[in-house]
Every structure is written in C-alpha cells, then in structure tokens.
Amino acid sequence: EVELVQSGAEVKKPGESLKISCKGSAYTFTTFWIGWVRQMPGKGLEWMGIIYPGDSDTRYSPSFQGQVTISADKSINTAYLHWSSLKASDTAMYFCATLVVEGGYFNYWGQGTPLTVSS
C-alpha cells in the first residue's frame, strides 16, 4: 500500500527558515506527482503546488508562488516544502499527497506536519 510519511511537528520563530519532508514508500516514486496542501487552524484545504519527482518540474498555486519552494530528491523518495523566512501566518497543518495528473486528484495523503510560528 502506498504510504507517505511526513516529518514531525515544528515550532519556529518568525524570520526563521524551515524545510519539511514527505517520504514515499511501497510505490515507484516517479509514478505520481506530489502535491502540498495547507490547512490553517479551523479552516479549509488550500492547494499550494505540485512537483514531478522524475525531473523536478514544479507548478505553484498563484497564492503561494514566491512564498514557498517545493523540491524533491528521487534518490531517497522524498519531497520537500521550504520556507526561507517564516511568518506567523504560516502557522498551519501541511499535508503532502500523491496527485493523479490524468484526473487531477489526490489519491494518497501523508499524515500531516503541524507548524507553529510564534515569537
């Protein structure tokens, strides 16, 4: 069964940098694109962007372009979400998920990484 395991909870200060990870297993990592989804406290799901691990082709939601960087290392079956300078408004749960491009939907999800940004 496809599994995505995300890195653990993070507590950071405004201005700090951070990279969280999403490791895939039980499938060929280049089979699916990987997407990142934000869920702010008590709010809905927001698509942030996607990456194809095979060649690192990346697409961002206009709302998140320039705010985060998505990358992947296919040699270790891992995708990443990176912030260079965190803000308090980045406090949220972040999910990774595999994307079926032909349909445009997310079929397998990671467990989520909670991020708290506070001074």
Next chain:
Amino acid sequence: SYELTQPPSVSVPPGQTARITCSGDALPKQYAYWYQQKPGQAPVLVIYKDSERPSGIPGRFSGSSSGTTVTLTISGVQAEDEADYYCQSADSSGTNYVFGTGTKVTVL
C-alpha cells in the same frame, strides 16, 4: 481566482440522506472529486471523476454532476459519516487545482 462554493453545514438524522453541493463555473469542463476529513486526520478520497467510488469506500457514497454544480450524496447516513467534506477540481485551464470551501456534516 477560481472558487468552488459549498454550504458551510448540513445536518441530517441517522439513516436519512445527506446531499452536499459544490458550485463552480468550470465544473462543466473539469471533473470534480470529494474528500472526507475527520478531526485530526488527513483527507480521504471518497468520490473521483464526478461519480466514481474508490475501492473501500462504502456504497452509500455517490456523486453526480449537472452543469456548474456537483453533488455528493450520502444515503443512509451513519454516525461515522460525521466529518468535513471538500470538493476539489481544476480551473478552466486545468493547471490550477482548487478545493471547495468545505461542508461540515453533522449526524443528529
């Protein structure tokens, strides 16, 4: 930017039918998908390509599409169906994905 609109909440007695709508201008052109999210958990896909059900999803979940509105129907609602439900699709270009505003289903 493109938006998918859902009712904030739906309440239904156990055994009855819950219907959740999702409206968006590009829905006649793009497939819709539905996810169930229980508190503290990751979303789970319950309907894909408007009306297809993934393996392992109970038959009481079904989807339909008509024009700019898609509908998730839960027939014979059970207590375990209490959750948030999100539709998801793409804009008319197919390059940007979007989630609906979400609907909280309460089983009375």
